[in-house]
Amino acid sequence: MHELTTTRHNHLIDPVLHVWGWEIPVYLFLGGMVAGMMIISGYFLFKGKTKNTDCSCFLAPLISIVLLSLGMFALFLDLEHKLYVWRLYTTFEITSPMSWGAWILLLVYPALIANIIIRFPDKLSDRFPKLKELSNKFAGKYFLIKNIGIINMMLGAMLGMYTGVLLSTLAARPLWNTSILWLLFLTSGLSGAAAFIHMIAKDVEERELLAKADNGFLTIEIFVIALMLIGLLTSTEVHKDAATLLISGSFAPVFWVFVVGLGIIIPLFIQLLAVNHKIKHTPLAPVFVILGGLILRFVIVQAGQVSHYINAHF
Template identity: 35%
Template sequence: MTETTTEIISTKLNPNVLPHLHIWEWHIPLYLFLGGMAGGLLVITSIMIVLKRRFGIGPRDEGDGCPCLAVRIGSILSPVLLGVGMLFLFLDLAHPLYVWAFYTTIQPTSPMSAGSWILIAFFPLAVLQAMLVNKKFLRERNIGIVNKLIDWTEDHLTPVALVNAHIGVGIGIYTGILLSFFSARPLWSSSILGMLFLVSGISSAAALMLLLAPDDEKPTYSMIDANAIWIELVVVGLFVLGGITGPANSSGAMMHLIAGDYQMAGLSYMIWFWGIFVALGLLVPLLLEFLEAAGVHIKFPQVAPVLVLIGGLVLRFLIVFAGQTYHTFM
């Protein structure tokens, strides 16, 4: 064997060198989906609280300072979903017992370090908001420390909501930035990925609230979801266009996603992307919500939000898996 051949095998075609191994499995897409939806719920509920308290816009409050039912449920689900998502992230760690090491340093240029510290701010403020909007129920439980905390902060719900809106945006963008910093994987190396995951998370959150809201509140969340889908379609178009017109590696990776025959669960990436995500996850729900807003009776109104949730989940699986199965620099 010649020296040249040895060099090629040992440093170029070695699978430990080229980044096309499946390092991240199903745990990560689920974490990204639940984290994005948790951030979206925090954004929507926080903005709804501010709009109602400052401008009187939105569904009717329940009284005693408690917002409408969907806002109260969404505020509870936001930290719960992120907690479940972080459980999947914890299961994916090679050394889960050393997770505390994230909080021994601050690395602003590291998305994982920045995300870890954002999560520290997320949970206490999100839980506090959930307590404040559900204070009527909590006071009936007569838990001493909970009542004291509510008494101390109940007049500051609007500032808490304003801060939470920004934290929710940060969490939503972080789920995309976490991938986009991996420049060795050209499909992920896109600055618009953070915006795509943020808008998708808001759309998924609106769809979930649409499913849970009573009938008199549903039009509000249907409108939020429809507008989020419009924006998501634009961002998806920019993401695809940016990949196709980029360098050879970026173009090849994007074609691997949108036109490749590599399969996931028995279907090619192309079918998953255009058929499941774009068509069923975006276009069909947008059409159904537009028709419903126009006064057309939809026999099964739950179909649209369910499709949005499926599309949001499929997007994460596609991006994570296709980014790892593309053989870069070959």
């Protein structure tokens, strides 16, 4: 026998850690999506696609800023000492990914705003002519636009990576303590963003390009998930136990069915048929990809909290 009993019963800690509810997965998902959208629209700016007035690089940053604000609101809701949130900006803690994230988010907003100013959607600039005047200042300044694109790509990559690093540095939770988590969240963010922009894109060529890109991101994501699980399974006992939570444990049904099956393999199959012109493009695949990305964050955050070091001494 090996029995461990404790008199501790702290709220949100026992019997298993559950300090983070829906807010953190939602924030990580929206942050990842915005990161992906910044990279994609930044790439379009860099490639000079701004000559095409239908380019989604004009609408994507506007949506991004709304999604990011919603994500940050979710993050704010999660804070237990809300009135002290300003404390984040009184210091920079180099060992804290959350501190890095707070400052990265502060840089992301101006980058998104700069991208939005390049060209406002027609409905907005028709209603507010001053916005059009503002956009005109960017007209023909392709070097500046390219640089805004580069900055958006860089900050998008930093934002996407940070959402993974945030969890992976919390070594007490073996499932998160994998150095590949940032890559998983970044590729998942990119695939979700490609899927989202694919749905809103007006330009047919662009839609085709994004579907192809999404297939690439989804394929990479499968490999990253496989590598992450192999890495955990070939590590210490606690890491093996953590991997088992996803492979055959209590989170396995949701992980295999909703994250891997419906979130990656099925949409990849549908989109492969679509880009090869066997079937028409359908919003079904992008919706599955986006929901898969959201469920992935929920599974990782919740299963990570369940995973732990062995409490026994003997």
